[in-house]
Amino acid sequence: MALIVQKYGGTSVGSPERIKNVAKRVAKTRAQGHDVVVVVSAMSGETNRLVALAHEMQEIPDPRELDVVLATGEQVTIGLLAMALKDIGVDARSYTGWQVAVRTDNAHNKARIENIDDAKMRADLQDGRVVIVAGFQGVTADGNVSTLGRGGSDTSAVALAAALKADECQIYTDVDGVYSTDPRVVPEARRMDTITFDEMLELASLGSKVLQIRSVEFAGKYRVRLRVLSSLEENGEGTLITFEEDENMEKAAVSGIAFDKNQARVNVRGVPDKPGIAYQILGAVADANIEVDMIIQSAGSEGTTDFSFTVPRNDYTQTIRLLEGLRDSIGAIEISGDDSVCKVSIVGLGMRSHVGIAAQMFRALAADNINIQMISTSEIKVSVLIDEKYMELATRVLHKEFGLDKA
């Protein structure tokens, strides 16, 4: 008998029929003797409908009021799922974010969970009830409705699992686990039975969309046992995200490959090589609320230096314009860039103990004439920036090179 938190996303609760299926799955877990807390998203399409309504009212909807409107999506689902469970004889009770209460900070539309009161949930579990909690939402200290931002339901589930010290947090989604890379790009991609937190974190932050990165961070921080499962399959084991580096892991240097098209490269050439110049350039970009990802600095000619960095593609034009305005004050010879680039990354805990992984990666790409524009590394990943037209090719080449297509 365990305490299990199950999270079902918008697609899994996208119609009355699907909500009934979720109820059956919850009832099955209950019948196995487990206590169950269910976290649900809004029915698929509902959040977009509400966002569209809000945008008809205001070009940039008021953040506080947007949260009031958006939070209704999950509130509908929790009530419907409670009814569906009661209809098949399983006692259940629903809670909104403020009812639990899931206390957050005041950052509307992207609030962070500060603490969760588990008293009501504990009492219901004690009484044999399934507890259903609206994902994605919380309440501020002032009693305002807050939401956690897109994908926030994953974070809600993990936070509830941490607060309740649940034995496992199961994220049900429309894929059956975490893959070595996107199966739409590489048909040979394999589902992994386990993956470590560090790897999952790198994969999530590198553009793999199975789990929201904040939920993975949260799970890592509070040591929540996390599993990704398919809500469509009956008996899948999914992928368990582990804290332990198990034996198998040691064998493979690379466990997954991620890619990200939301990249643009900016070059600032020929600035004087003096202290503070990096801050002058990158500080201005940060002040404009633009997130810089990869950064390289290289020596230019005659006491000058060159900077290259990447920004989200949507911010490319603004970044170039901003730097053109600074050109005289920073003394740059040229501002240029390219917004048709992409980032491809290899991730693996095994890199720690294997040498030459990066070199192997570069050689494999060179063999297929894929030019590398920038390189960035961490302890367990190597990312390269390349022309976006080679993205699929590079992913396939690397998937094969590191033996990920073999069971």
Add this chain to the structure above:
Amino acid sequence: MALIVQKYGGTSVGSPERIKNVAKRVAKTRAQGHDVVVVVSAMSGETNRLVALAHEMQEIPDPRELDVVLATGEQVTIGLLAMALKDIGVDARSYTGWQVAVRTDNAHNKARIENIDDAKMRADLQDGRVVIVAGFQGVTADGNVSTLGRGGSDTSAVALAAALKADECQIYTDVDGVYSTDPRVVPEARRMDTITFDEMLELASLGSKVLQIRSVEFAGKYRVRLRVLSSLEENGEGTLITFEEDENMEKAAVSGIAFDKNQARVNVRGVPDKPGIAYQILGAVADANIEVDMIIQSAGSEGTTDFSFTVPRNDYTQTIRLLEGLRDSIGAIEISGDDSVCKVSIVGLGMRSHVGIAAQMFRALAADNINIQMISTSEIKVSVLIDEKYMELATRVLHKEFGLDKA
């Protein structure tokens, strides 16, 4: 400078465009220097959509969970209206039922308001904000979401006006006031500038659907100045519901005519005329949760007595079946009835001082060969039960007879 509560129903907020129109109207009242608290319903169609979803989950949706689902309708509208107001430069803040808080009893789906905390609203008004409150909903002492039942937004508005001691509660609807009778039946029907509470209460309970009867009762109890206005017209004065019987009132004996098709007549003939027999018959009906409206008892032959009473048409078959079952124990000779009847009523404070109004009504109906099956009277109304095929004719005849078509 006054404090005004304005309530807009589902049709008035039925689309983004209409919500913007409501915002303009609120802004106009604000520009006149008034403090404004706005109460809104769900966008038209939304409550029905949510009810349908609930019924797909459970044949009889769990009352607590149904309220969780239904309350989202108004929550969407308050957020959208706040955005629309901010978009035209009017500061505003929205509140759900639990945020205010509007405290109710635990009767889910038909909760009654117990008290309202006005602290947050007062502070916002003080700061120059328009306050927007979700109608129809509240919160129980246990922190559960409750709803007041269909039409509950009128009651919310009146209760808020009472709690805030507002100068006026304006109910915006798709008609421009209270009419002497339904203009679809009698084209000559006149809009009344004023009507007294007692009259409005009789008209509301007799089937006139302009205002929900509970809201009128509430307004009477807390002496809230209530006005019914059109949300479509620009400068209408609507109908003011007054406590004072003004001079004009004295002149007209009858101020309005109501009709109600939701009636069925039941006859119990030839029961022994002994104490307790009325209770035996009507108590059994009440125990089955069937509401009895008109009741008459008349002497039968040889120590027996006859009962006739009316019930809502939907309960007719059940009532007949129930009485057939009791027939032997009550010793009735015959159980019969008719479910194609209707009730037509004249209402007027002037009846108190005018004599012969009832007689005048019966004579007018007789002149058009309309047979009266039952009669029921109160201090300010006379109702007759007639064949439903004469309903429109009777209404027209009486409207003319009592001079209601004259300005």
